[in-house]
Amino acid sequence: MSDTSTASEPPVVVGVDGSDHSLRALEWALGAGESLGAPVVVAHVRSDALQLGAARIASLGKEPELPDTVLKAVRTVVEERGHTVPVRYASLDGAVTDALPAAARGGRLLVTGSRGHGGFVSLLLGSTSRTLAMTAPCPLVVVPHEARTVEPSGGPDKGRVLLGLHPEETPDEVVAFAFESARQRGVPLEAVTAFRLPPQPGALLAAPSPALQVPPPLPEADDSAELLREAELEQEERLRPFAERWPAVELIPSVVPGDAAGRLVEGSRDAGLLVVGRHHRHRIGSLLIGSVAHAVLHHAHCPVAVVPPAGGASGPSGT
Incomplete structure (x- = not known):
């Protein structure tokens, strides 16, 4: 078959x-x-x-x-x-x-x-x-x-849909799958975007060698707030056309510092479905699976949907 x-x-x-x-x-x-x-x-x-x-039976003509x-x-x-x-x-x-x-x-x-x-x-x-x-x-x-497995309160079909979103790299079909899944279930969709904070000046333990090029100045501590605002704006812009296409879906934007995989695994404790892309746009063909998808497949507490890029899927639909 x-x-x-x-x-x-x-x-x-x-x-x-x-x-x-x-x-x-x-x-x-x-x-x-x-x-x-x-x-x-x-x-x-x-x-x-x-x-x-x-095969052996068939080889005997039977x-x-x-x-x-x-x-x-x-x-x-x-x-x-x-x-x-x-x-x-x-x-x-x-x-x-x-x-x-x-x-x-x-x-x-x-x-x-x-x-x-x-x-x-x-x-x-x-x-x-x-x-x-x-x-x-x-x-x-x-x-x-x-x-x-950690079952959400109200049953496995009542947990929200959790989307791992990189505004620049997550393909449209992954985002669309998450929105349609939330619509089918009648539950909210939480889009999680994680970003890494710059190192604090105290993290530099020693001055760079004179033989090396001096790195640019490290960001000030209060630059973290600016990075957060920029990430929130990027996520909002990325999700806007999908929110307009699926107006009935309650969208919960979430932009947090730290490791994306760790945030998604923790969030999966009370989610009904976690959606990630197979790999990022810069990956070559289908030879590699993204590190976030790999991590959540091993550790998530709810079902995980790994969505292939365009050309490999039959369209955004799910439960």
């Missing part, structure tokens, strides 16, 4: 492997599909042993009849839960990092759990998470495991 798009509505695709972590992702994906009115595709990448067995027991068990879970949108099931072959992005081609979202077993054993801990975050053709939503 290489394309899960439908003529009527792009689906929410969720990768499962039968683990508790993937079932948390499944529950989130079903809720997202119901909120968006989008079908859900439940995808399982068969184990290497099962794929090899099927039709392999090896049921996907994981997908069968997950189907039971879905039917017991109930659902209000169409749900389809896909048993996939190949590597997880190849099969899931292929299944999500034309999809609205790709959803995964933070850990699992089998093909998901290193998700968020190593190369699997980094690869999916870099190669997913649509926004990737990673649902954290239970021990790391």
Whole structure:
């Protein structure tokens, strides 16, 4: 199965492997599909042993009849839960990092759990998470495991949407995804822009060597207030066209000194969704994932949406 798009509505695709972590992702994906009115595709990448067995049977000229027991068990879970949108099931072959992005081609979202077993054993801990975050053709939503989750008061759908915003580097599609996600949920959107304060004069422990070029004077201490005002104006200007496009979304601008990733992780404790871009505009192709996205994927307390740049996403939509 290489394309899960439908003529009527792009689906929410969720990768499962039968683990508790993937079932948390499944529950989130079903809720997202119901909120968006989008079908859900439940995808399982068969184990290497099962794929090899099927290939050997096929090489003998026989039709392999090896049921996907994981997908069968997950189907039971879905039917017991109930659902209000169409749900389809896909048993996939190949590597997880190849099969899931292929299944999500034309999809609205790709959803995964933070850990699992089998093909998901290193998700968020190593190369699997980094690869999916870099190669997913649509926004990737990673649902954290239970021990790391802090549920907002009122339920998981009531927490605000948190956007990591660099006014000069965050692409339009990332900002639009965050605004549309907040609109779909009916919750506020907090846009967080972090900036670093200049070092204080006392931080210079020794005079520069005469052989070196003398650096320019350090900013005065009260320049911090001016830097804050400049950052606030930059953020306001960057968000203005989106606020006009989504007037029903309550926008909470937040400009703070310090580390962006740390601020977002702390803010995720009472958020329903954290939105970041895959990488900045100056990155080359899709070879690197931004440091902020990497950090929040590992440490955020709520689901994280990593939005690809233009050309890799199906459009701003989310839950």
